[in-house]
Amino acid sequence: MTSPSLIFERALIRRRLDRADKGGAEDFLLRAAIDDLCERLSLIKRAFPAVVEIGSASPAFSARLAHEGRLIVRMAPLAQLAAGAPQIDLSRDAGGKAESTFPRPALALVGDEEALPFADARFDLAVSALSLHTVNDLPGALIQIRRILKPDGLFLGCLLGGASLKELRSALGAAETELYGGISPRVAPFADARDMGGLLQRAGLALPVADSESLTVRYRDIFALMADLRAMGATNALVARVRKPSSRKLFLRAAEIYAERFSDPDGRVRATFELIFVSGWAPHESQQKPLRPGSATMRLEDALRREKPPPSGA
Template sequence: MSSPPPQLFDPALLARRRDRARSRFGQADFLHRAVAGEIEERLQEVNKTFTNAAIIGWQAPLWAEIIGLPAVALPDAETLALRPGAHDLVVHGLGLHWANDPVGQLVQCRHALRPDGVLVAALFGGQTLHELRAALAEAEVELTGGLSPRIAPMGELRDLGGLLQRAGFALPVADIRRFDVTYPSALHLMAELRAMGESNVMAARLRKPMPRALPGRVAEIYAQHFPSANGGVRATFEVAFLTGWAPAPDQPKPLRPGSAAARLADALGAEERPAGEKAGK
């Protein structure tokens, strides 16, 4: 029997933080709107008409409105309220980075898809908030002599693409879109993260309050190292887009090595030489 995945995050705290953020989310919804709009454009390029979509995420109704498809809106709980084989499209909207078992959630999405159905998931990638991570680390070491978990670890593109394969998706594709955002200060950035429902819910977080001097020192270090060209400070949000298809018998399959019907040299109109032999010899 396989052991359960490690509990990196506190789902109950995440739910409370999101509930607290709901009243302010409209002031900080630009990333959700931008990423949902990106997915809407990508779906227009798919040669397929979707009639039974499901959108997963704590802001799923907003995403459904932007994507413009009739869809079932579901929260991104550890166990998703999806029915097997009920959908031809599942969109997972900016929540998978908080999952204790992201592969498990992707497997649930695959089971909910009909053969040849499509999954598109968007989540924050490894370079997200790297500036804030660095400023927090420097300030905390300076003031307390140690470090504590304050920003969640986020996957790099190669690892995130591997999640699709582990979950059993066919034709997996992973790519990154970077959003560079300017804020008046690091304090404004941290306030906006709370309004987005993206504050610290790591299980290993410190349970005592942040040192009173820490936010101000973080803001000073941040402004020193990461100023924006037009005043204020810059922040990076890296969004990974994961796309996969539920397996179907008539999908294209990758060719076996050595099974090509024509040589690459012929296609390029080039002369083929043994390895190591230089041109002109």
């Protein structure tokens, strides 16, 4: 029996990512996320000797992070790595040194974002590109990321946001309602950028930041969009999805609605992808702290009176 708390069929997601990886299709969303995350990281003037890269479907991110002397551990979701994954115990130190359990410059292993196989306070930096939006327990995954960070370690990640594929959701929903009198789950319930700061704080991460960027991609039609999603391993993996094949009639009607509502003058249709970028630090005594309640030296009323402009003519 399936747990009612499960949203995604994680094993299916891994199989589809594996198939997409073998197909060799370029994931433009992942490339955009990696480019932005690397740019953000370059603005932080600090060394991160030990880095874990969590769940990205491509080794490209780890390759970008692999500077000289930096230890990189890539925890990959791809099933194809399972047979050849190094059998190394990452749950405890060997000889009292974290680095002694890792070969340099990089190690790839299979793992799950919902059960990180690392001991506490192991890494200076944890990064994740477009994987956390498919976990069943996002707050729990963030808590685990906080756990494996050293004091004053940084988490930097990107996940899809709630505005992603809003056009596809609308067109499929309208077509199903028109033809069958109801809708079935087809597009994942992505995170909301407004809630991510609170989730980071709830996970115990200090100085949380969350912002979003929208990426609009144009396609010939809805079928070209769905082909791209399939090539990226990003098709429907919801536990509550309808298991029987959908009719051709449904998709033809959805294509008509999509074209009517979301096409440009040249006939091409738009698809929105929202990228949510998040960051937070493992607490450390050196970090800036909020003022204690009641520690203000001036009343709000006095501050507002001081800022009030003088009367005209004065």
